[in-house]
Amino acid sequence: MISYIFPGQGSQIKGMGGKLFDEFKEVTEQADDTLGYSIKKLCLEDPDMNLSQTQYTQPALYVVNALCYLKKIKEVGCKPDFVAGHSLGEYNALLAAEAFTFEAGLQLVIKRGELMSKATGGGMAAVIGLNKEQIFDILQENNLKNIDMANYNSPAQIVISGPKTDIDYAKPIFETNKGVTMFIPLNTSGAFHSRYMAEAKKEFAVFLEPFAFSVLSMPVISNVHASPYKQSAIKQNLIEQITSPVKWAESIQYLMNTGAMNFAEIGPGRVLMGLIQRIKRETGVT
Structure with a gap:
C-alpha cells in the first residue's frame, strides 16, 4: 500500500513548482483567475517578497501541491491507497480524495490564509x-x-x-x-493551532457554511483525530483544525498500523519524509 502525504506551511521555497505551471497550464490559469494574480510569478520570482506571508503562502502551497499530485498521477497512472496532509496540506489530501474541485479548495485556502494572517503577536x-x-x-x-x-x-x-x-x-x-x-x-506571525486562533476559527465556520463536500473517493487521515475522515464531519474537521493540534505522529502511526505502508511526499521539499523517518526511529519501527 502507499500513502501520499502533502506538506504544509514551512515547506514553501522560491522556485517551487518549476515547469509544472507550464505543463498544467489550464490549472495554472484557473488559479490565476481565482487568486487575481500570477501564481507562477509568485512562486518562481516572488518579486514583492510575499511568499513567506501566510495569506500568500497557503494558496501557493495548495496550488503547487496540487500540480505535483497531477504530475505524480500522470507518471504512475494510479491513485494512492490513503492520503494525508500536514495542516494546510490536508486540503490537498481532500482534493486528491475529490471532496471538492480545485477551484473550490483554493477558495477555502485563500480564506483560511487570510484569516490566519490576521493573528499577530x-x-x-x-x-x-x-x-x-x-x-x-x-x-x-x-x-x-x-x-x-x-x-x-x-x-x-x-x-x-x-x-x-x-x-x-x-x-x-x-x-x-x-x-x-x-x-x-519558527518564523510565523501567529500562534497557529492553538486557542489564539479562536476568532479565525469562528469566521471560517461562517465562510464554510454554504459549502457542500462530495463523497470521498479514498481515505483521508484527519489532523484533528489521526484517523480517517467521516464524510459527515468534513466541515467540522476543517473548522476544528484551525485551533486543534496537528496529530501528525499519530496519523503516520495509524497508517503504518494498517499494514505494509510506503509513503511519498507530494509537494516541495522532504520535510514530511524526514518526520516519518524520525517517527520510525523514535517508535522503534524498522
Missing part, C-alpha cells in the same frame, strides 16, 4: 528531545499557562504555540532542560 517553537508529557510538565511547573502544544510532529519533536512574549520567555527554560536537544523558534 503570536509565536511558535519546535521543542526537540522531549515527549508531550515532559513538555506538559515543564509548562505546568513554570506557570507557562499561555502556551499550547500545536504540532505533534514526532514523539520527540513537538511544536508549542502561544503569545510571542511567552514563547521567548520559555526559550531559556527549555534550553536548560537536559532532555532538550534543540529549541527552534
Whole structure:
C-alpha cells in the first residue's frame, strides 16, 4: 500500500513548482483567475517578497501541491491507497480524495490564509528531545499557562504555540532542560493551532457554511483525530483544525498500523519524509 502525504506551511521555497505551471497550464490559469494574480510569478520570482506571508503562502502551497499530485498521477497512472496532509496540506489530501474541485479548495485556502494572517503577536517553537508529557510538565511547573502544544510532529519533536512574549520567555527554560536537544523558534506571525486562533476559527465556520463536500473517493487521515475522515464531519474537521493540534505522529502511526505502508511526499521539499523517518526511529519501527 502507499500513502501520499502533502506538506504544509514551512515547506514553501522560491522556485517551487518549476515547469509544472507550464505543463498544467489550464490549472495554472484557473488559479490565476481565482487568486487575481500570477501564481507562477509568485512562486518562481516572488518579486514583492510575499511568499513567506501566510495569506500568500497557503494558496501557493495548495496550488503547487496540487500540480505535483497531477504530475505524480500522470507518471504512475494510479491513485494512492490513503492520503494525508500536514495542516494546510490536508486540503490537498481532500482534493486528491475529490471532496471538492480545485477551484473550490483554493477558495477555502485563500480564506483560511487570510484569516490566519490576521493573528499577530503570536509565536511558535519546535521543542526537540522531549515527549508531550515532559513538555506538559515543564509548562505546568513554570506557570507557562499561555502556551499550547500545536504540532505533534514526532514523539520527540513537538511544536508549542502561544503569545510571542511567552514563547521567548520559555526559550531559556527549555534550553536548560537536559532532555532538550534543540529549541527552534519558527518564523510565523501567529500562534497557529492553538486557542489564539479562536476568532479565525469562528469566521471560517461562517465562510464554510454554504459549502457542500462530495463523497470521498479514498481515505483521508484527519489532523484533528489521526484517523480517517467521516464524510459527515468534513466541515467540522476543517473548522476544528484551525485551533486543534496537528496529530501528525499519530496519523503516520495509524497508517503504518494498517499494514505494509510506503509513503511519498507530494509537494516541495522532504520535510514530511524526514518526520516519518524520525517517527520510525523514535517508535522503534524498522
